Amino acid sequence: MAKHKGRGVSAIEYxxxxxxxxxxxxxxxxxxxxxxxxxxxxxxxxxxxxxxxQSQIVAETLGVPYDWITYDNSNTDSSPVCTxxxxxxxxxxxxxxxxxxxxxxxxxxxxxxxxxLEIDPADLDVVDGEVVAKGAPQKKISVPDVAAxxxxxxxxxxxxxxAQLNPYAAIVEPDTGRVDLPPHAAISYAACAAEVEVDDETxxxxxxxxxxxxxVGKAINPTLVEGQIEGGALMGLGLAVLEECYPYYPSVxxxxxxxxxxxxxxxxxxxxxxxxxxxxxxxxxxxxxxxISEMANNPQPPAIAAAVYDAIGVWVTELPVTPxxxxxxxxxxxxxRREGRAVIFDEELSVNTVAAEDSRFRYEIxx
Amino acid sequence: MxxxxxxxxxxxxxxxxxxxxxxxxxxxxxxxxxxxxLRSPVDHGRITGLDxxxxxxxxxxxxxxxxxxxxxxxYGHLSALGIPADEPLLAEEDVRYKGQPIAAVAAxxxxxxxxxxxxxxxxxEERPALFDMRKAADxxxxxxxxxGNWYPHFEAGFDRRQIRKGDVDAAFDAADLIVSGxxxxxxxxxxxxxxxTGLAVPEPNGRxxxxxxxxxxxxxxxxxxxxxxxxxxxxxxxxGTVGGGFxxxxxxxxxxxxxxxxxxxxxxxxxxxxxxxxxLCSSTRAAWHIEITDAVSKDGWILGRKTLTLHDAGAxxxxxxxGVTKHSFHHTGAYSIPNLFFDGYCIFTNRSPTSxxxxxxxxxxxxxxxxxxxxxxxVLGIDPFELRLKNANRIGDTSPNWVTYTDPxxxxxxxxxxxxxxxxxxxxxxxxxxDQREGAWLPEHLVAQLGxxxxx
Numbered sequence: 001m002a003k004h005k006g007r008g009v010s011a012i013e014y015x016x017x018x019x020x021x022x023x024x025x026x027x028x029x030x031x032x033x034x035x036x037x038x039x040x041x042x043x044x045x046x047x048x049x050x051x052x053x054q055s056q057i058v059a060e061t062l063g064v065p066y067d068w069i070t071y072d073n074s075n076t077d078s079s080p081v082c083t084x085x086x087x088x089x090x091x092x093x094x095x096x097x098x099x100x101x102x103x104x105x106x107x108x109x110x111x112x113x114x115x116x117l118e119i120d121p122a123d124l125d126v127v128d129g130e131v132v133a134k135g136a137p138q139k140k141i142s143v144p145d146v147a148a149x150x151x152x153x154x155x156x157x158x159x160x161x162x163a164q165l166n167p168y169a170a171i172v173e174p175d176t177g178r179v180d181l182p183p184h185a186a187i188s189y190a191a192c193a194a195e196v197e198v199d200d201e202t203x204x205x206x207x208x209x210x211x212x213x214x215x216v217g218k219a220i221n222p223t224l225v226e227g228q229i230e231g232g233a234l235m236g237l238g239l240a241v242l243e244e245c246y247p248y249y250p251s252v253x254x255x256x257x258x259x260x261x262x263x264x265x266x267x268x269x270x271x272x273x274x275x276x277x278x279x280x281x282x283x284x285x286x287x288x289x290x291x292i293s294e295m296a297n298n299p300q301p302p303a304i305a306a307a308v309y310d311a312i313g314v315w316v317t318e319l320p321v322t323p324x325x326x327x328x329x330x331x332x333x334x335x336x337r338r339e340g341r342a343v344i345f346d347e348e349l350s351v352n353t354v355a356a357e358d359s360r361f362r363y364e365i366x367x
Numbered sequence: 368m369x370x371x372x373x374x375x376x377x378x379x380x381x382x383x384x385x386x387x388x389x390x391x392x393x394x395x396x397x398x399x400x401x402x403x404x405l406r407s408p409v410d411h412g413r414i415t416g417l418d419x420x421x422x423x424x425x426x427x428x429x430x431x432x433x434x435x436x437x438x439x440x441x442y443g444h445l446s447a448l449g450i451p452a453d454e455p456l457l458a459e460e461d462v463r464y465k466g467q468p469i470a471a472v473a474a475x476x477x478x479x480x481x482x483x484x485x486x487x488x489x490x491x492e493e494r495p496a497l498f499d500m501r502k503a504a505d506x507x508x509x510x511x512x513x514x515g516n517w518y519p520h521f522e523a524g525f526d527r528r529q530i531r532k533g534d535v536d537a538a539f540d541a542a543d544l545i546v547s548g549x550x551x552x553x554x555x556x557x558x559x560x561x562x563x564t565g566l567a568v569p570e571p572n573g574r575x576x577x578x579x580x581x582x583x584x585x586x587x588x589x590x591x592x593x594x595x596x597x598x599x600x601x602x603x604x605x606x607g608t609v610g611g612g613f614x615x616x617x618x619x620x621x622x623x624x625x626x627x628x629x630x631x632x633x634x635x636x637x638x639x640x641x642x643x644x645x646x647l648c649s650s651t652r653a654a655w656h657i658e659i660t661d662a663v664s665k666d667g668w669i670l671g672r673k674t675l676t677l678h679d680a681g682a683x684x685x686x687x688x689x690g691v692t693k694h695s696f697h698h699t700g701a702y703s704i705p706n707l708f709f710d711g712y713c714i715f716t717n718r719s720p721t722s723x724x725x726x727x728x729x730x731x732x733x734x735x736x737x738x739x740x741x742x743x744x745x746v747l748g749i750d751p752f753e754l755r756l757k758n759a760n761r762i763g764d765t766s767p768n769w770v771t772y773t774d775p776x777x778x779x780x781x782x783x784x785x786x787x788x789x790x791x792x793x794x795x796x797x798x799x800x801x802d803q804r805e806g807a808w809l810p811e812h813l814v815a816q817l818g819x820x821x822x823x
Contacts (some may be wrong), residue, residue, distance in 0.1 A: 007788070008738040011755050013783050014420050014729055019693035022448075044582050046612040048384045051378035059370035066370045071378060073607035076584050076599075083582025085609075086617050086723055092597065174522035177530040177709075177768040189701065189776035191784040201442060213783040215776035223374040235613075235725065237735075244553035250499040252410060252718055253466070254452060257643045264558050276783050280776050287371045294726045301552070301730075302737030306751070311740070317738055318551040339541060341748050345550035356505035361712070363675060365547050367541045367658050 001201035008309025009193045010303040014295030016285070017185030018087045025094035026080035027101040029058065031109065031158040033128065033151040036145035037064060042082030043094040046148075049224040050090035054098045056220055057286050059167075061102035062109070064143055077232050080163075087199030088291030091220060093164050094184050095286040100162025108158045115154070184203045186282045188290040190214040192299035196307040200330060203323030205241050207269075207304055208244030213276040217290035225292065226275055232296020233273050237266040240301040243322050296364045317346055340367035390610050391578045392639055399566065400473040401428055402621075402628055402638035403480035406468060406648060407462035408527040409493050411511060414460060415491030419470060422483040425534035425736040427475040429632035431483065432460045438596040443617070445822050448797060450520060453513065454720070456594055462491070463511060463682035464719050467649035473628035488736055496717035500656055500677040503714045511682075511717055518680065518688050519712035526712075528695045530689075530767045533815065538671025541812075542662035542698065545742075546743050550735035554679065556655040557724050560571035562609025562645040565621030565627035566637040575629060576603045579623050582612040590619040591626055614723030618650050619622075650748045653690065653721035654679040655731035657763040659739045664705070667749045668739075669758050670812050671706035674698055676731075680713050686727070687713045693728035696768055700736035701755075701777040703764040705816035753786050756796045760798055763803040763820050764813070771818030775801055 017023060027041040037056050045051045055069040073079055082094050083247050092124040110121040113131035117124070130147055133139035150156045169183035193210040210233050219225045242263040245252050256262030281288025301319055309315050336345040342365055347353055351361040382388040418716045419431045419657035434440045434457040470487055473479035496507040503506050503516040510516060519526040539545065566578040581587035581604070587606045591597075609616060621638040630638040640649070657676055663672040676694060682685035691711045698709055726733070740758075744751040759777035766772065778801040785792050795807075804813060804819065 011777050013701045042584050043760050044607050044609050046582050046609040049377055049558045056370040066375055076588055076604040086582055103683050174525050175529055179768055181610050182770045183696060189780050191780035193784050193788050211730055211784055211787045215408045215780055220371050221375055242553040245556055246554055247656055257646045262646060298726045298730050298733040301734045305738055306741040319553045322378040342545040344547045349549040351501045354501040359504040361504050365544055
């Protein structure tokens with residue numbers, strides 16, 4: 001009996017935005033008389049950090065300090081439509097909505113500043129909360145003074161609205177799956193390596209190290225995107241070796257009803273996680289960003305299961321890779337069936353074995 | 368000062384970790400009633416009797432609702448995409464999973480509400496259940512859904528999602544080796560710290576304010592408005608700060624029933640699911656069954672692929688047809704495989720409906736495809752990094768349904784991982800790029816699949 005080390009690798013891709021699109025997000029912005037900025041968006045923050053990310057996009061686009069931004073997503077009376085926080089869309093789709101709203105508010109701001117400075121708005125820029133003349137930075141007016149002038153001198157409200165909608169991509173050939181438009185807002189990419197130690201006596205798989213590289217397009221907030229990737233790694237670890245609603249699936253018996261009987265990852269099993277971020281900007285994302293939040297738990301399970309094979313020479317293709325499954329696989333040491341050119345693994349799991357003779361799910365493997 | 372690219376602290380991070388953020392259960396409105404539900408005790412059964420009169424007459428009980436109280440009891444989550452409704456808000460004739468809601472009570476406190484649930488007379492005739500997707504098309508399988516055992520409403524009446532690309536038979540004829548395997552990722556629970564919680568408050572002006580932990584305020588408001596047959600201006604959803612969702616709070620679990628009870632009782636009604644309800648009655652990530660057969664050349668090109676996917680939707684469709692379609696669009700993972708035959712079925716079983724969870728539809732692809740590619744590499748005796756880099760999608764390649772990849776980073780991300788772990792690659796793989804194919808990177812079998820980069 002011994003402990004065996006192994007390594008595995010994976011490479012994945014994942015779409016940003018709802019599949020087939022058609023998922024609008026809208027936002028609006030108003031500027032208070034002292035230049036402070038209220039952002040109204042309907043994006044729920046589920047811990048993904050979208051309040052922060054969208055506020056950063058607005059601050060950058062308007063040219064004002066981040067702490068001037070108030071972000072309100074609290075109710076549907078004041079906030080406009082956001083299809084929702086899912087499909088990795090809050091940064092890309094909803095982020096583009098607040099970006100457009102901020103651009104429009106910036107134009108209104110420059111219109112008022114242009115009157116105050118008597119300079120064409122095209123020759124003005126906003127830097128750190130001040131509207132300055134391009135090439136003549138001594139000619140300037142603060143954003144608070146512009147907002148005050150709008151309110152008390154011109155009788156105007158500086159606002160901006162924005163909406164992002166990637167049009168619905170229809171399936172025009174249901175037999176082949178062809179679509180008439182790209183069915184996603186963007187696609188993100190990642191690769192992962194896992195190092196495991198497998199105990200062939202207990203069947204326990206310890207994930208010791210993970211290396212993960214994500215192309216995020218642009219890290220709007222590197223701390224938050226690293227948090228997504230590391231948090232995702234922990235969920236991926238759960239998928240790989242711990243979690244299952246039905247321990248004897250497809251049976252529904254012994255379903256865990258509390259944290260004591262449903263194993264989810266905890267801090268004690270946390271492997272060393274090494275994160276590499278690369279930035280190949282997306283053509284359409286806000287500041288080049290893509291959505292990577294969901295895919296963050298996708299690359300670990302196959303890298304870990306491949307590392308288990310590297311360690312002990314057996315493939316476990318039913319998740320999670322529990323000690324029981326590892327021990328059974330070691331005991332059975334199943335070899336694939338070879339026939340002609342074909343190498344056929346997992347026949348015992350296949351519909352060709354389990355389904356009735358005349359089931360429509362059965363199929364032939366060319367040999 | 369640059370805001371984009373800055374490591375700014377999370378907007379509400381300190382409030383969250385010091386317990387000062389307001390979540391739905393923190394909202395206290397005087398006079399709020401507690402909600403509990405009567406849920407199916409069986410996996411599959413026919414309701415032969417439902418009598419709530421005793422519960423309604425109990426002291427401290429202010430309202431009981433059944434399907435008769437819902438103006439539109441069945442509303443499809445994907446009706447906007449033309450997918451019809453199959454799931455009642457409250458069960459009518461039958462129950463199809465253990466934990467399915469049948470009736471709900473609003474009472475002075477949770478104890479009284481639970482006692483009232485106990486007092487509801489429910490008669491059931493238990494029926495045979497289906498749990499194994501692989502047996503859904505067996506002649507002796509019980510038929511458990513009004514549409515049959517798998518979803519029949521894809522475009523043009525298709526009862527499965529198909530992908531067909533290239534000439535798959537020619538690819539298998541040309542193959543040196545054919546590798547087949549089966550991959551089964553499990554159903555898992557989203558495990559948010561905050562369980563499903565909703566609070567509906569009748570306002571003096573006739574509106575309803577609904578405090579919600581939804582991941583999608585407008586989506587959930589649309590669902591409630593549809594069930595009530597109300598215009599949107601009579602509803603106000605309050606939320607936006609959610610104690611974890613991971614996909615599990617896209618389904619609208621509590622809000623409509625709270626609304627019905629609030630309207631019937633004239634009092635605010637709050638429903639907070641127990642951890643046990645969260646684990647046993649909420650939607651889960653689906654279990655998937657994926658069979659892949661690849662046609663490969665001895666030097667490691669994947670020439671073609673046949674795939675059968677069975678998706679365990681549980682008792683009702685919810686978002687599952689969407690998940691199967693997304694899965695099909697991405698079923699080759701990060702690789703350019705030019706000849707494809709894919710059939711994906713959305714199978715109904717007698718377990719909790721499955722729905723969105725982080726990576727919806729594609730987490731299963733990542734596992735199946737990557738395990739299979741690792742196996743192909745092992746069978747051929749080729750380095751798994753090299754096999755991946757060889758077949759990696761590149762700019763100008765096309766997806767399973769002919770969408771051109773404009774900015775794939777499969778090659779650079781694999782190279783970065785190889786370098787990070789000190790895995791030495793031969794020069795041709797170390798210097799490979801994601802750029803459009805040419806020379807040795809453009810073998811004959813990948814010519815016909817090339818798309819037009821300019822078109823996008």
